[in-house]
Amino acid sequence: MTLFYLIAAYLTSGLIFVNRKRSLNYALVIFFAILQWSFTVYSCYHHKSTELWYFTADSLGLLLLITLSIISIPAFYHSYLYIKRHDETPQSRSIYFASMLTLITSITAAYLANHIAVVWIFAELTTLSASALIYHHRNKLALEGTWKYVFICAISITFVFIGILFLSLSLQHAGSDDLSFTNLMANSENLNPFWLRLAFLFIFTGFTAKLGLVPMYTAGIDAKDTAPAPAAALLSSVLMNMGFVAIFRFYAVISHTGLHSWANFIILIAAMLSIFVATVYMTKMMNIKRMFAYSSIEHMGLVMVGLAMGGVGYYAAILHIILHSFVKSSMFFQFTQLYRVFQSKSIYHVGNYFKYNPAGAIVLLVGFISATAMPPSGLFVSEFLIFRAMFEANYIVLLILVLLMLTIIIWAFGKNIFKILFTPPVGFNESKVPVISPWESLSQFILLGFAFWLGLNPPRIFTELINDAITILPL
Amino acid sequence: MINLLLIVFIISLLYLSIANRLGTYIKILSFQGFILFGVTYLQLQEINPWNLGVIMLETIVFKAIAVPYFLSYLLKRNHITKEAEPYLPNFLSLVIVTFIIVITILLANSIKDTHLDKIFFVVALSTLFVGLYIIATRRKIITHVMGYLIIENGVFVLSLAVGNEMPMLVNLGIMLDIFASVLILGVFLNKIGDVFKDVSVDQLNKLKDY
Secondary structure, eight states: OHHHHHHHHHHHHHHHHHOOOHHHHHHHHHHHHHHHHHHHHHHHHTTTOEETTTEEOOHHHHHHHHHHHHHHHHHHHHHHHHHHHSOOOHHHHHHHHHHHHHHHHHHHHHHHBOBHHHHHHHHHHHHHHHHHHHGGGOSHHHHHHHHHHHHHHHHHHHHHHHHHHHHHHHHHTTTOOOOBHHHHHHTGGGSOHHHHHHHHHHHHHHHHHHHTOTTTTHHHHHHHHHSOHHHHHHHTTHHHHHHHHHHHHHHHHHTTSTTHHHHHHHHHHHHHHHHHHHHHHHHHOOBHHHHHHHHHHHHHHHHHHHHHHOTHHHHHHHHHHHHHHHHHHHHHHHHHHHHHHHOOSBGGGOOOHHHHOHHHHHHHHHHHHHHTTOTTSHHHHHHHHHHHHHHHTTOHHHHHHHHHHHHHHHHHHHHHHHHHHTSOOTTOOGGGOOOOOGGGGHHHHHHHHHHHHHHHSOOHHHHHHHHHHGGGSOO | OHHHHHHHHHHHHHHHHHOOBHHHHHHHHHHHHHHHHHHHHHHOOSSOHHHHHHHHHHIIIIIIIIHHHHHHHHHHHTTOOSBOOBSSOHHHHHHHHHHHHHHHHHHHHHOOOTTSOHHHHHHHHHHHHHHHHHHHHBOBHHHHHHHHHHHHHHHHHHHHHTTTTOHHHHHHHHHHHHHHHHHHHHHHHTTHHHHSSSOBGGGOOSSOOO
């Protein structure tokens, strides 16, 4: 089935690319959505079975795969609306959908891959397809964003490759040459620590470009700014999860060696710096999309803090990353409607959104409550668990620091969101505002609803899957 | 023989640091491709001959011929000025590159590992750092691309060092190569030169956090 899925998905994407007819394009997209969902359901029924040597539907992969498939449906819907309303040419439409399909397929494969080299290959493919999405508008800004994204991702992909080479040197000391995660885990006692240290540094640094942490986070910010908002929703949720999967699986190997506390230290530095960077930029940010992107950086920092703390932090990290995907993608989907009203990305030119699109304004408000993890939201639960893990691990000073920075972020984020929602913009011509159907916001309400439901009252199978995913980590 | 080729490879890095013209950069890249072709043949004797053939074909086609040819085509088509325009004077570049090489040799000597051929490690690491140095100190986008290609050559050398035990990793290195070529072709064939008339990184400043 995995082979069939990969072939069929890439073939569909190729067909969309060569075929420029609108009805056929959309028919193929619908076919792909059905394919994606049937593969997801199939993987659920084949939990923990390995297919095609390199793909195992383990708990973490499965959780994120379901998240991806849920988000992909509104992504297609909003892309359809977006493409329809912008200067659509057959060429730009087919390239857009072909690269979106390739992106989703590659992310799916990277989630399920059980071999570090296979993860690497699909990470390369996501860079290629994402850059086509970023370049969608074909103007100077898009080109600049694409170039920066491509270059930084190319460097980080190279870093990951160097890391894999060092890892293979480390593995030779264990007398084995199979780089699959299970084999690495089995040989974790005998890995050479010197090479393993270098391997971790390089692989971690490389995948931060996808995950969105210091040092390589810059690529993602420009990409989300210039990509069309439905594509940016994918980039800032499911693509970041791919970076997390890659780092998490390798971290699980490290955590069984003597380097566990050292790796925690490295992760903690990167995570704290990311939260700091997000705080600094959020206070000055005037571009709405970049503001959302920096908020993602902050959340990824929190996730990695949770991972580094251990204990309940492992659970919180995975819960947080799933909830964050739903919240952030819904906010990016909402951005397309916001942009239709105001025709601007800048907070200066935006305001009083409640008057023009009440349903969308509620989405932004609820999204804001979730993204800042205020009490009724689902992310409050996961963030609270992360703080608890920090408290239990005796990182009180760091905890206070994080809380301070998050307070500043809440202030900065709130200031901007309330400006968008309530303060009337200066010199705004109301006569051209289009009527926006509230039904367009429905998908975002559903996504936000998922974030609330899974955070506050998670179904048993969900918590079991998360608990199963973290059994590979030591307590 | 391998050692000789690798030392020539390092010397080409020194030459790169004082090269003035972009044409010279391209020639050095192509030359490095030919050296890697030879090293591949001498080093990977133990692997499957078909696989070796594919790897060698890739090094000669992509590294030595196609990418350098394409780069020089870009130079001509976009009327890019022939100067490399470094931020630092050439003499200083030479000193820094020499310094990088000395440091990597010292670093490699401190590693006690029987599994690794040290000369490969030295060459790979110094090529990596020189590539990063070239990227950091040159102004044009195209020199950034060349710096990236140099980094990639270094990574390829490193993958050759473990190639006999794990041929799969060399194949992955080749995938990286093809991936990079696709990116360069993709971005540049989409007329980056037409949009940015004078292709300099100083112009890539529109996306900012204000």
